[in-house]
Amino acid sequence: ELKVEQNPLFLSMQEGKNYTIYCNYSTTSDRLYWYRQDPGKSLESLFVLLSNGAVKQEGRLMASLDTKARLSTLHITAAVHDLSATYFCAVDMGLGGDKIIFGKGTRLHILP
Amino acid sequence: NAGVMQNPRHLVRRRGQEARLRCSPVKGHSHVYWYRQLPEEGLKFMVYLQKENIIDESGMPKERFSAEFPKEGPSILRIQQVVRGDSAAYFCASRDRGAEAFFGQGTRLTVV
Numbered sequence: 037e038l039k040v041e042q043n044p045l046f047l048s049m050q051e052g053k054n055y056t057i058y059c060n061y062s063t064t065s066d067r068l069y070w071y072r073q074d075p076g077k078s079l080e081s082l083f084v085l086l087s088n089g090a091v092k093q094e095g096r097l098m099a100s101l102d103t104k105a106r107l108s109t110l111h112i113t114a115a116v117h118d119l120s121a122t123y124f125c126a127v128d129m130g131l132g133g134d135k136i137i138f139g140k141g142t143r144l145h146i147l148p
Numbered sequence: 149n150a151g152v153m154q155n156p157r158h159l160v161r162r163r164g165q166e167a168r169l170r171c172s173p174v175k176g177h178s179h180v181y182w183y184r185q186l187p188e189e190g191l192k193f194m195v196y197l198q199k200e201n202i203i204d205e206s207g208m209p210k211e212r213f214s215a216e217f218p219k220e221g222p223s224i225l226r227i228q229q230v231v232r233g234d235s236a237a238y239f240c241a242s243r244d245r246g247a248e249a250f251f252g253q254g255t256r257l258t259v260v
Contacts, residue, residue, distance in 0.1 A: 067248070078253040079191075079239065124190060135204060136181060136241065136249055140190040 038062055038129045042139035050147050052114050057142045059108040059125035067128040068108050070099050072121045073141070079124070082110075115146045152242050153222075154252035161230050161259050169225040169255045173242030180223040181241040181249065182215055191239060197223060230259045 039062040049055050059068070067086055071079040083092045085101035085108060092099050096119065098111045108125055126138045153172040161167050173180050178199050183191040184207075193207040197217035208215065212230075217223040227234055237256050243249040 069249070071251075076256075079251045081251075084248050126191075134179065134245065135193065135196060137193060138183070138191040 038135070038137050040125060040127050040129075040137050040139040042123075042125055042142050044142060045140060046143050046145075048145045048147060049112075049115055051116055054114065055112050057110040057112075057123055057125075057144075059110070059127075059139055061106045061108075061125075061127045061129070061137075063106075063129055065103070065106075065127045065129055068101055069124075069126040069136075070108070070110055071124045071126065073124065074121050082123075112144075117146050117148050120144055120146045152240055152250050152252035154238075154240050154255050156255060157253060159255055159257045161257065163231055163259055164229050167227040167230050167234070167257055167259075169227075169238050169240075169257070170222045171225070171240030171242070171252060172222040173240075174250055177242035177244055177250075179243050179245060180217050182223070182225050183239045183241070185237040185239065185254075187236070194225075227257075230257075232259045235259045 041060045043058050069084055070082040072082055073079050083099040088103040090101045096113045101108045122141045122143045124138050124141045126136050129135050129137050152174055155170050180197045182194040184194055185191045195208050195215045196204040200219050212228045214226045235258050237254045239254045240252045241249045
């Protein structure tokens with residue numbers, strides 16, 4: 037079964053702290069996405085990771101990919117309240133890598 | 149270069165009516181995906197289509213739901229005889245084979 041597992045599913049943290057969200061997936065893939073979603077809104081693309089060892093950074097967010105471990109991380113540095121949202125990882129899976137499967141999302145709440 | 153366009157953005161239907169959701173992919177993209185997001189949940193894969201063909205519909209409910217992606221025009225997700233449980237956000241994505249997927253803004257269906 038094709039699975040994408042995120043943890044934690046809920047995270048409440050103080051401003052200024054660092055934390056990491058983990059995304060494990062069950063089969064070989066060559067593309068992984070991270071999205072942000074605010075309540076009632078659409079998906080905002082954050083990162084697309086294509087290769088083993090890929091690391092991308094944008095502001096206080098940094099994403100990495102380990103294809104051998106089938107693991108991606110989204111690291112938050114010195115969190116600020118504006119980063120409160122739900123974060124999803126999604127992986128290209130299935131025959132020919134054509135099916136995109138989402139994790140359940142991590143609901144991040146940053147306390148001022 | 150317009151992105152993925154979904155319409156309507158909001159749709160209200162009474163129980164028993166039909167809902168038609170439209171998705172115009174990025175120009176030139178031949179692959180379309182539909183996802184459903186129930187309130188407070190992640191995105192669940194429904195169906196994957198290429199022009200005039202359904203490639204994978206493993207996530208589609210067996211009854212009342214259908215999808216098409218004709219040679220000309222947008223992809224359509226059709227829900228017949230809607231019930232309250234169909235209330236959700238429906239997202240469409242498009243891409244070329246092997247390339248990055250782009251998501252639309254979603255259609256929020258409310259069944260009253």
